[in-house]
Amino acid sequence: MFDNLSDKLDKAMHVLKGHGQITEVNVAETLKEIRRALVDADVNYKIAKDFTSTVKEKALGQDVLTALKPGQLMTKLVKDELTELMGGDAEGINLSGNPSVILMSGLQGSGKTTFSGKLANYLKNKKTKKPLLVACDVYRPAAIDQLHVVGDQIGVEVFSNKEEKNPVKISEAAIAHAKANGFNVVIIDTAGRLAVDQVMMNEIAAIHKAIQPQETLFVVDSMTGQDAVNTAKAFNDVLNFDGVILTKLDGDTRGGAALSIKTVVDKPIKFIGTGEKMEAIDVFYPSRMADRILGMGDVVSLVERAQEQFDEEEARKLQKKIAKNQFGFDDFLKQIQQIKKMGNMKDLIGMIPGAGKVLKGLDIDDDAFKGIEAIIHSMTPDERTKPSIINSSRKKRISKGSGTSVQEVNQLLKQFDQMSKMMKMMQGGGGAKMMQMMNNMR
Ligand SMILES: Nc1nc2c(ncn2[C@@H]2O[C@H](COP(=O)(O)OP(=O)(O)OP(=O)(O)O)[C@@H](O)[C@H]2O)c(=O)[nH]1
Numbered sequence: 001m002f003d004n005l006s007d008k009l010d011k012a013m014h015v016l017k018g019h020g021q022i023t024e025v026n027v028a029e030t031l032k033e034i035r036r037a038l039v040d041a042d043v044n045y046k047i048a049k050d051f052t053s054t055v056k057e058k059a060l061g062q063d064v065l066t067a068l069k070p071g072q073l074m075t076k077l078v079k080d081e082l083t084e085l086m087g088g089d090a091e092g093i094n095l096s097g098n099p100s101v102i103l104m105s106g107l108q109g110s111g112k113t114t115f116s117g118k119l120a121n122y123l124k125n126k127k128t129k130k131p132l133l134v135a136c137d138v139y140r141p142a143a144i145d146q147l148h149v150v151g152d153q154i155g156v157e158v159f160s161n162k163e164e165k166n167p168v169k170i171s172e173a174a175i176a177h178a179k180a181n182g183f184n185v186v187i188i189d190t191a192g193r194l195a196v197d198q199v200m201m202n203e204i205a206a207i208h209k210a211i212q213p214q215e216t217l218f219v220v221d222s223m224t225g226q227d228a229v230n231t232a233k234a235f236n237d238v239l240n241f242d243g244v245i246l247t248k249l250d251g252d253t254r255g256g257a258a259l260s261i262k263t264v265v266d267k268p269i270k271f272i273g274t275g276e277k278m279e280a281i282d283v284f285y286p287s288r289m290a291d292r293i294l295g296m297g298d299v300v301s302l303v304e305r306a307q308e309q310f311d312e313e314e315a316r317k318l319q320k321k322i323a324k325n326q327f328g329f330d331d332f333l334k335q336i337q338q339i340k341k342m343g344n345m346k347d348l349i350g351m352i353p354g355a356g357k358v359l360k361g362l363d364i365d366d367d368a369f370k371g372i373e374a375i376i377h378s379m380t381p382d383e384r385t386k387p388s389i390i391n392s393s394r395k396k397r398i399s400k401g402s403g404t405s406v407q408e409v410n411q412l413l414k415q416f417d418q419m420s421k422m423m424k425m426m427q428g429g430g431g432a433k434m435m436q437m438m439n440n441m442r
Pocket of ligand 1: 106107108109110111112113114115143190191192193247248249250251272273274275276280
């Protein structure tokens with residue numbers, strides 16, 4: 001996420017390294033670099049210029065006796081300003097209505113339908129709501145089918161009517177259906193167009209006026225950079241929406257949309273989409289995002305994700321297995337699946353402070369566990385519970401079955417063996433011995 005920007009900001013801070021204090025001269029060069037980094041990330045020039053002016057004012061106004069070194073001070077000031085630029089405090093969505101009606105707006109392909117599903121899934125699982133999804137695209141039957149596929153996937157009912165060509169009527173009927181059937185949130189997915197046009201704007205304005213939603217959200221593809229900001233402005237002029245959803249932040253986006261939208265439309269970014277899966281949705285926290293941009297990671301989100309996946313019952317079972325020396329490849333596979341549920345590898349690594357810098361240039365596969373999983377899947381149940389029986393002919397068979405080399409199979413077996421020993425030791429509290437083992441593994 002925002003790798004280029006992070007890199008450039010890091011270099012900009014470097015200018016101050018070795019200087020005892022911030023002066024007009026050394027700060028000027030750093031600020032020039034910061035401005036350039038922001039403009040390169042597709043941030044509007046005026047926003048970038050205002051940004052550096054504020055940082056400069058604050059930097060020169062700081063007490064010279066501050067305990068922070070100039071580089072650290074500048075990083076803190078930039079972090080604070082980035083947070084401010086992206087919206088200050090995190091803002092939730094309004095769920096006060098009964099039902100609460102949420103209207104989705106945005107261009108075709110921005111990720112409206114996918115996000116409607118993600119939001120329904122999030123509200124159902126994390127907020128114990130009973131959501132109803134509504135398909136209001138009266139032009140493309142395929143869009144209605146797509147929402148049904150999403151609904152089936154997450155176990156949420158979808159309201160649609162392919163015969164009705166008036167989206168206002170569909171929305172009203174859906175709300176009546178929700179009231180009669182105990183749904184407390186209604187998420188309306190509307191039709192998008194390839195570009196902003198009057199017909200689409202009139203249509204969504206009419207829906208908006210008729211149903212008076214508690215929350216109108218504008219969904220935008222963050223990969224579209226400055227265009228994202230222009231589209232946001234056009235929609236906001238008509239709808240006066242409540243919040244922005246930035247999708248596809250998992251891609252190679254430069255970050256400009258995230259950094260400029262709040263200033264242009266003065267509406268908060270509420271959620272971000274970080275993948276195609278239904279779980280790839282995150283509440284947007286400006287301060288955590290600023291940390292990530294500055295390469296400081298986002299440990300809070302990482303721990304939260306781990307906690308979400310943590311199952312106490314499973315953990316207890318696992319502990320018992322480890323104690324009895326019964327931890328096998330099936331358990332290992334389960335652990336991998338849990339990690340995978342936390343998000344893609346690139347995203348997770350980006351949350352570890354400093355990791356981005358250390359692993360720079362390394363091509364981390366989205367599915368880094370593919371090879372390991374293939375190897376385990378090629379093992380027999382017996383081999384999974386008693387890896388010690390895997391002799392050389394079995395290794396050959398496993399490598400063939402998984403499309404890997406015998407060397408890779410060997411490597412996994414060795415790592416698994418060391419890991420099992422380490423786990424056993426952790427149970428027994430053999431600290432020093434474990435350190436020795438970790439050193440060996442390295
Ligand atoms: N990588 C990634 N892909 C996404 C994300 N959100 C949506 N997509 C993909 O983007 C494409 C378009 O998403 P849709 O949800 O169909 O977009 P839409 O706005 O509903 O488009 P229409 O229904 O045609 O108006 C699909 O292939 C999605 O899988 C995201 O956060 N990350």
